Amino acid sequence: MMFLLSGSVSAHDASSYGGVFRSRDLGAAWLNADVGMFLNAALVIAVDPRDSSRLLVGTDLGVLGSRNAGRSWVPEGRDVIIGAVFALAFSSDGKLAMCAAASGVFRRDQDGWRRAEVPASAIPARALVAGPADGRFYLLGRSRLFVSDDGGRTFSAVPGLPPASEMTAVVAIAGSADILAAVIDGRAMVSHDGGRTWRDAGVGGADAPLDTIGSDAARPQRLWAAAGGRIMVSDDLGAAWRAAGRPLPEAGARVRGIAASADAATLVVSSDRGIYRSQDGGETWMPKEDNLPTHIEAGPLARDPNDAAVIYAVFSLMPYAEAWRMAVEGENLLARIEPISLVGGLSFLVLVLIGGGLAAQHLARRRAAAGS
Numbered sequence: 001m002m003f004l005l006s007g008s009v010s011a012h013d014a015s016s017y018g019g020v021f022r023s024r025d026l027g028a029a030w031l032n033a034d035v036g037m038f039l040n041a042a043l044v045i046a047v048d049p050r051d052s053s054r055l056l057v058g059t060d061l062g063v064l065g066s067r068n069a070g071r072s073w074v075p076e077g078r079d080v081i082i083g084a085v086f087a088l089a090f091s092s093d094g095k096l097a098m099c100a101a102a103s104g105v106f107r108r109d110q111d112g113w114r115r116a117e118v119p120a121s122a123i124p125a126r127a128l129v130a131g132p133a134d135g136r137f138y139l140l141g142r143s144r145l146f147v148s149d150d151g152g153r154t155f156s157a158v159p160g161l162p163p164a165s166e167m168t169a170v171v172a173i174a175g176s177a178d179i180l181a182a183v184i185d186g187r188a189m190v191s192h193d194g195g196r197t198w199r200d201a202g203v204g205g206a207d208a209p210l211d212t213i214g215s216d217a218a219r220p221q222r223l224w225a226a227a228g229g230r231i232m233v234s235d236d237l238g239a240a241w242r243a244a245g246r247p248l249p250e251a252g253a254r255v256r257g258i259a260a261s262a263d264a265a266t267l268v269v270s271s272d273r274g275i276y277r278s279q280d281g282g283e284t285w286m287p288k289e290d291n292l293p294t295h296i297e298a299g300p301l302a303r304d305p306n307d308a309a310v311i312y313a314v315f316s317l318m319p320y321a322e323a324w325r326m327a328v329e330g331e332n333l334l335a336r337i338e339p340i341s342l343v344g345g346l347s348f349l350v351l352v353l354i355g356g357g358l359a360a361q362h363l364a365r366r367r368a369a370a371g372s
Contacts, residue, residue, distance in 0.1 A: 018042050018315040020057055020070060021292060026261060026309045027268035027277045030291050033070030033312065041323055042299065042314035043086050049305040050094035057314065058085025060323055063099055077113035081106055084327045089128035089137060091151070098137055098152045100125035102327045105139065107152040117154040122146050124327040129172045129180075131194075138180070138195070140170045142328065145182070145195045158195040169212045170195075173237070175220045181238065183210045188225050190238045201238025203227070211255040217303050218262035226255035226269070231282055233264060245282020248273075256320075257301030259311050270298035270313055272320065293317075 020034040020042050034042070034057070041060035048054035055066040056076070063085055065076040083102025090097050097108040098116075102124055105116040122141035129138040135151040138158075143166040146155040161167065165185050173179040178194035181201070186209025188201035201223075204210035208227040216222035223234045224244075229251040231244040244264065248255075250273050257270040267278045275288040275298050293315045304310035316323065 018293060018296060018317045020045060020055075021313045021315070022070060023268075023311045023313075024307075024309060026266050027259065027275065027288065027311055030275075030288065030313070032291065034064075034073060035071075037064070037073060041084070041316035041318040043084060043316060043320070043323060044088050044300055045302045045312045045314050046088035046090055046097070047302055047304050047312065048090050048094045048097075049092060052304050052306045052310070054094070055312070056088045056090075056097060056099070058088050058099065058101075060084045060316075060318060062101065063088070077106060077108070080104075080113055080115060084124070084323050086324070086327070087125045087128040087139070089130045091130050091137075092132065092134075096151055098128045098130075098139075100128055100139065102330070105152075105155065109151075116148070116152055118146065119155070119157060121157075122155060124324070126168065127170055129170060131172050132175070132177060138170060138172060140167060140182075143167055145170060147194065160191075160196040160198065169210070171213060171215045173215055173220055174217075179237070181213050181215065181223055183213050183225075186210055186227075188213055188223070188238055201234070201241075203232055203234075203238070203241045212257070212300075214258050216260060217305075217308050218260075222264075224258040224260065226258060229253045229255075231255070231258060231267065231269065233260075243282075245278060245280070246285070248276055249285055249287065256297075256299055257313070259301050259303055262308075268301065268311060270301050272297040274298055275313060 017038050018041050019039045021030045022033040023030045039059055042057055044058040046056045053069040057064045062081045063076045064073040066073045081101045085099055085101045087100035099106045105118045106113045107116050122139055125139055125141050127140040131138055135149055137148045137152045139146040139155050145158040145167055147158050148155045167182050167184045169183040171181050180191045180195050182189050187204040188210055189198040190201050191198045204227055211226045214224045221237050223238055225232045229248040232241045233244050234241045253271040253273040255269055255271045259268040265281050267282055269276045276285045277288050278285050297316050297320055299314040302312040
């Protein structure tokens with residue numbers, strides 16, 4: 001079975017696998033940050049705000065952790081965290097970590113990973129966001145927002161969103177107590193009271209639904225958004241928006257992460273078509289392919305809170321939409337193995353057992369002959 005799941009490889013080929021990649025110069029150059037793991041689907045990554053060498057990555061099979069900036073990795077919470085992990089977050093002081101997997105939401109402290117109490121509608125979850133207040137976490141479930149004020153032990157639904165509405169992305173604004181930005185029904189929305197009420201930020205909608213929304217590491221009032229392959233920016237929390245240069249080379253690209261320099265001249269965008277970079281505010285875009293996987297999907301970007309030039313990107317050989325569908329429907333790994341592959345693997349195992357048995361019999365006869 002392990003043969004089926006891992007395959008036989010001699011070297012890490014970036015075009016054949018997903019994985020974790022790091023740039024130390026705002027996306028100009030990238031290097032593999034998960035050497036030797038051969039990940040099928042890396043879905044999300046988080047960086048400890050107090051210790052940049054501590055990383056967590058969510059995959060289709062659980063969580064991996066690194067304490068040396070990606071030079072080595074170990075599985076975490078294998079006894080409780082099962083299935084695809086789409087959301088990870090560290091607390092602002094780095095003492096707590098949160099994970100949302102197909103099997104539930106989990107909290108890690110000095111005693112390890114423990115299950116959090118969350119409503120069933122929160123699983124699977126799209127995002128986890130550490131709030132500015134001590135002990136506060138926001139959890140975006142399938143379509144609704146939940147909040148915890150006790151360090152992630154329990155979560156409750158945040159009232160205020162109309163029942164028929166769907167929230168698909170959320171971000172907390174740095175330096176504020178309760179300001180959130182979100183994508184709700186394809187539009188950018190802003191809340192100043194922790195998600196209880198929302199105002200329309202005037203971009204997106206049925207004709208051009210937003211893929212994502214993000215805050216800016218250098219300027220708390222700046223928001224980034226993307227729709228239809230075009231990047232947009234607001235310098236006043238959504239009161240006014242402007243296009244950031246020209247659209248991406250592939251208009252149908254679904255954007256999942258945006259990182260920018262303080263002057264907004266250098267832009268890095270992750271999408272289902274890979275990673276793009278611009279050095280002139282989006283007027284020209286270049287696909288980044290050196291050392292990166294090609295023709296597979298890139299997930300959300302993660303910035304190092306202590307060094308704005310350091311960015312992490314994750315890639316998934318499995319389409320994210322498929323991974324999400326399987327998480328929603330509760331499918332497991334065995335359901336993804338083709339019947340022919342399964343039969344072949346079992347046949348191989350049977351042959352190994354038969355061969356081992358025959359070898360054991362042969363050795364027993366030789367020993368008996370030698371003894372006589």
